[in-house]
Amino acid sequence: IRMSVRDALAKTDGSSTVIKLQGWVRSVRAQKEVLFLHINDGSSVENLQIVAEPDLKNSGVSFGSSVEVQGILVKSLHKKQNVELKAEDLRIIGPCDSVDFPFKLKERHSPEYVRQFPHLRCRTPTFSSLLRIRSEATAAIQEFFKTNGYTHIHTPIITSNDCEGAGELFQVEAANKSPAAGEQTSFFDVPAFLTVSGQLHLEVMSGAFSRVFTFGPTFRAENSQSRRHLAEFYMVEAEISFTESLEDIMQVMESLFKTTTTALLTQCPEDINFFSKYVSPGQKELLEKLLQNKFTVMSYTEAINVLQKAKCPFHYKPEWGCDLQTEHEKYLVKHCRDIPVFVINYPLELKPFYARDNEDGPQHTAAAVDLLVPGIGELFGGSLREERPYILQQRLDRLGLRDTYQWYLDLRQFGSVPHGGFGMGFERYLQCILGVENIKDVIPFPRFSHSCLL
Ligand code: 4AD
Ligand code: MG
Secondary structure, three states: OEOOHHHHHHOOOOOOEEEEEEEEEEEEEEOOOOEEEEEEOOOOOOOEEEEEOOOHHHOOOOOOOEEEEEEEEEEOOOOOOOEEEEEEEEEEEEOOOOOOOOOOOOOOOOHHHHHOOOOOHHHOHHHHHHHHHHHHHHHHHHHHHHHOOOEEOOOOOEEOOOOOOOOOOOEOOOOOOOHHHOOOOOEOOEOOEEOOOOHHHHHHHOOOOOEEEEEEEEEOOOOOOOOOOOOEEEEEEEEEEOOOOHHHHHHHHHHHHHHHHHHHHHHOHHHHHHHHHHHOOOHHHHHHHHHHOOOEEEEHHHHHHHHHHOOOOOOOOOOOOOOOOHHHHHHHHHHOOOOOEEEEEEEHHHOOOOEOEOOOOOOOEEEEEEEEEOOOEEEEEEEEEOOOHHHHHHHHHHHOOOOOOHHHHHHOOOOOOOEEEEEEEHHHHHHHHHOOOOHHHOOOOOOEOOEOOO
């Protein structure tokens, strides 16, 4: 029978079974009488030890090559592993030239070095582990929404709107436009962009579904070299109808974070332990802390006061009305003893047209919230949406967006309900729970300014 490394390692009943296994060689140790191999097939952080005869047929087996092994799975005498595979037949499927192969046996390569090989990076233990966690996290997030009665909506990748209004759009254009055929620009002569957020499409759906979510790629033309920005990233977004309180939205945000993280600790403990041991020491303890404590809440105005009282010299001076910079966000989290903090009620002018007006006097704010987390800063952004047609219309007029968003105003005419929602950057989530410094190391194929490899 064919078995995965994971299943083979789990067979601890002591019975000897004949199995066939395929994978890639993670280590080779040849002795006079035996050849020890460690095989991995992506199913587990652990490798399976193969014990073979060092005969001529096996002499070409090297670090990185792909092999098929048939043999008997037996109880191992070594303390480090439960089972090992006594090879009866070992076949090299694809040889690997160890001189040219960029990764070397027994060497720990830096993330910067490994990043240079996007086509081979999945061979390294760390990236392989990351990809398994990423896959489990995706499933756990889907599970969270399913359990809580949300409908999954596929929001479009190509859109005509700039949801965030920040002008960070990539325009979609046909590559085969020929002047002879009449200069066809853009998307068949209509303006079209890669989506920055699925929010507005979710808001359409929240006119008929009380709970919806989407989870897909989003795009930002931010010319940023930061360790937390990508040009293409995955966003988890939810929209909740019939709510008038930001607390309801915050409760879902906190619950999504904690439920997903708890699921990961039970679904892939070995991979999480691997990160906590080799990538970010102490991460396990930080996770426990994040899970055990109720997240803090602080108003934007309080946050500015805290920052102004800080002894820490900031690059950007904190002042009421200014957006919080990464350095400010990180300081605020430290101030809250590394417990995630919801910052609520931002100045209205800082937030996009859809954010609900708090109508609260000279320091005019919107019912918007960001969740700030250790090491990263902003992980979630959310708000109540302006559902009152009169106020929305005035806001759109002020911003010169009335024509563009006539359909959005329309939604407020036909059975409109108070609603709100949020978006969580999936890569930032992975960075946060795994303690990964650079966002480029938590996505299979990173796209950022001046780089689109593969
Ligand atoms: O704060 P943002 O821009 O909010 C929205 O797009 C809302 N429309 C979401 C909603 O309410 N449905 O983005 C949400 C999150 C941020 O908090 C951040 O975690 C992540 O998306 N994010 C990025 N992640 C990686 N690279 C970038 N360039 C990112 N920009 C935002
Ligand atoms: Mg934001």
